[in-house]
Amino acid sequence: MSSRVQPLEQGDPRSLSRYRVVGRLGTGGMGTVYAALGTSDERLAIKVVHPAHAADAEFRARFRREVQLSRRVAGPCLAAVHDADVEAPAPWLATAFVPGPTLNQHVASSGALAGARLYALAAGTAAALAAIHEASVVHRDIKPQNRTSTTTPPGPTAERPSSTANRWPALSSPTSVASPTSTVAASDTRPAGSG
Template identity: 60%
Template sequence: MSTRIHPAWPGDPGWIGPYRIIGRLGSGGMGTVHAALDSGGHRVAVKVVHPAQAGDEEFRARFTREVALSQRVTGPCLVPLLAADPSATVPWLATPYVPGPTRGEYTAAHGPLSGARLYALAAGTAAALAAVMQPGWCTAM
């Protein structure tokens, strides 16, 4: 297993939707991202919003719009949405697990991006933004 998958914490759920939790990938301002397995044994990342935000109706509405937009947007530089439940007591969404270092881990080990790697990141970011900004994208906002 990747070194980025950390052990689950006491109190973490054993399951979120149809996904069995096997550890944690990280936590931030929006919530916690759990490492999980689907019924076929494939790794997925399941983002669960913080319980305090789950009680905020404005946040819940934004999360629901994010899920709706993510269901419609596809592209080679985007991680697809597998499943989501924005109406759950604690809303969540699941995507395939994409292994690799964080940006911070990469730059700590290799220094700032430059040359071909920087251009590849910029091109991938532009392709992802182009997919998101297709005509009609703001209808979910």
């Protein structure tokens, strides 16, 4: 599937709804992202909320909103929403799987981007953010781990919007750190290098 896919660990699900889980893509503060195959062998990335968060009504409401926002967004360089179950005991969101390394994996293994690859990443990020902002959504969680670089369609990058608070203050605009509930679209440009 991809070199980013790691083996499943003991206790990981082998299926989620009608999807076959084939590996892990990563774990963060919100949950674990699994690589999965759909009924027609379509490749998916499924984010599953950690059990502690799933038991928190406020967090579950934020995740429900993230799914609603994600379904509103479509455009170039975005991983399309495929399915979700926000009422499951462990809520989850399935998006198209985007092959290729994350930006931080690429930099760690190959060094900084330059030339055409750098320009493609910047253009793809701008196109993704424009589509997200066109839907009146603010991403709020742009970081190297959320950027996938690929040479296959939909383009050089892939993103998904997020309604969760940005946990990376060094990459955040001063506005989003000072008032995370009133963040504006312009806040998404600081991590892209504007401030």
